[in-house]
Amino acid sequence: MRSLRHLLPAMSPFRLPEQLRAAAGAVVGLLLCSLLVATGSPVSGLTVALVAPLGASAVLLFAVPNSPLAQPWSALVGNVISALVALAALTFVPAPWTAGLAVGGAILAMMMLRALHPPGGAVALLSVLDPEPVLEAGVWFAFVPVGITTATLVVAAIGYNHLTGRAYPFRQADTPKGREAALRLGLTNDDLGALLSRFNQSTNLGVADLGRLLAAAEEEAAQHRFNGTTCADVMTRDLITARPDAPLTELARLFRDNAIKSLPVIDDHGKLLGLVLQADLIAPLIVAGPVTALRQKRSTLMASDIMRPATAAVPHDLPVGLLLNRLAAQGVEVVPVTRAGQLAGILTRSDIIGLLLRGSDERRAGLRGVSA
Known part of the structure; x- marks a missing residue:
């Protein structure tokens, strides 16, 4: 039973307001992408269409907007570079190696560019499974439709998350300001980054958000330690x-x-x-x-x-x-x-x-x- 416990859900309990907020954001984002598709391509001879991995991108951008994997750079560059890698695999790699090398190459390219975005792997695989539109559009496929629809989804996520109280894009770590950083942590950004690397969490959580979590934990511990005693x-x-x-x-x-x-x-x-x-x-x-x-x-x-x-x-x-x-x-x-x-x-x-x-x-x- 103890081993089976590790197979149970690891996410926090269901909270209706937050889940509805994320789901509604995906609706808004993909609706804007659909409207873009309806208006046609800004480049003559190219077709704008929704690609399936946009659904996975929407999950990240609206459900976990603080994740480094969901940031604008990761989403846009990750999807575009994955499409380009898939095109190269279709052009130079024979079957049955095409799918594996396309996805593996996409992962490598995304990590080299610090743009890891899981839907990028789906972009690469989808391109290999349905190669005709990819080969027909050539290099442009990475930008129209993949790049332009991803950019539309990112813009929608920036506006929607801001309006619903979520910090997006990612809060980059900077010099600590205010009493929160000065009084609580006593840790530098390098220290926080080292902690993330030690526990292999650098792709799941950013330095700035780790600092906020630790600061909140330290404040809670101080409240317990001194029974809520104030200055x-x-x-x-x-x-x-x-x-x-x-x-x-x-x-x-x-x-x-x-x-x-x-x-x-x-x-x-x-x-x-x-x-x-x-x-x-x-x-x-x-x-x-x-x-x-x-x-x-x-x-x-x-x-x-x-x-x-x-x-x-x-x-x-x-x-x-x-x-x-x-x-x-x-x-x-x-x-x-x-x-x-x-x-x-x-x-x-x-x-x-x-x-x-x-x-x-x-x-x-x-x-x-x-x-x-």
């Missing part, structure tokens, strides 16, 4: 702050009198402008030079001159577990927390360590209860 739950709220025009002497006094490691800089409305650390206060004085220059520097510098930008701030409702990578691997000491654009608190390594220790005590108590 607002553990941040320090009673803050010592400074104005952007505060001189260095005032900043030094605030650090000395309050035993703090960071000093948020805010405007009159409470908006976070930047952050001053103790090292930021010392650095400009060290490079000031002689004593006279040092006194002049100390009297003219203000908080706005030495503060760090507030780009590292996080929203108050961010799950605190998502900050672990930033505080640990990236060496960040303090993270400002904002609410509606205004400074709400500060998170430090000490806050996170305290939360981790509190969680470990609760887990040990739970384990003792189970063993008892």
Whole structure:
């Protein structure tokens, strides 16, 4: 029974809205192709007709639009190059080798061009099984009807998937932007690509979508790990702050009198402008030079001159577990927390360590209860 389980369906359970969306997309796409056929060929002497592999292309383009196999480059180039390979096989390869070499050559050509599209194999086989229109049209067969109908289906898929909330064409991986990539993964695009290659999944899933899946999994794990604790739950709220025009002497006094490691800089409305650390206060004085220059520097510098930008701030409702990578691997000491654009608190390594220790005590108590 355990072995037979592997023969059962591997897809997720049936969800009517998604399946109807994909099926309706195939209807729309092939309807447009049919209308194109009805209008005739743009090239004199050539016939535009629907080819059977377009049905398989429609399955990929509308049912699994995130798959690398369904992308515009894969669909269009894959079908066209497969038709060209089939034409070459019909011309130079005798039976009974024609079908096998046509399909095998199409697969090789598609993979070399990074355009693997399973219906391309069907295009090659269909061309061999019904060679008359292929040989009659010659090289043009790859472009009319195969290329032009595939292009029509791709254009329909781009519009339809966009209107129904699906990302198509494929989301290419780029430099991570926003708090999702910066706070969650800690993995580069090369790392993600290596994972896909290690598990032989590079043709089934793209780097960008793998990153989104891992980010969602990490966020879910962080929610479980910290029981939904957000930054607002553990941040320090009673803050010592400074104005952007505060001189260095005032900043030094605030650090000395309050035993703090960071000093948020805010405007009159409470908006976070930047952050001053103790090292930021010392650095400009060290490079000031002689004593006279040092006194002049100390009297003219203000908080706005030495503060760090507030780009590292996080929203108050961010799950605190998502900050672990930033505080640990990236060496960040303090993270400002904002609410509606205004400074709400500060998170430090000490806050996170305290939360981790509190969680470990609760887990040990739970384990003792189970063993008892």
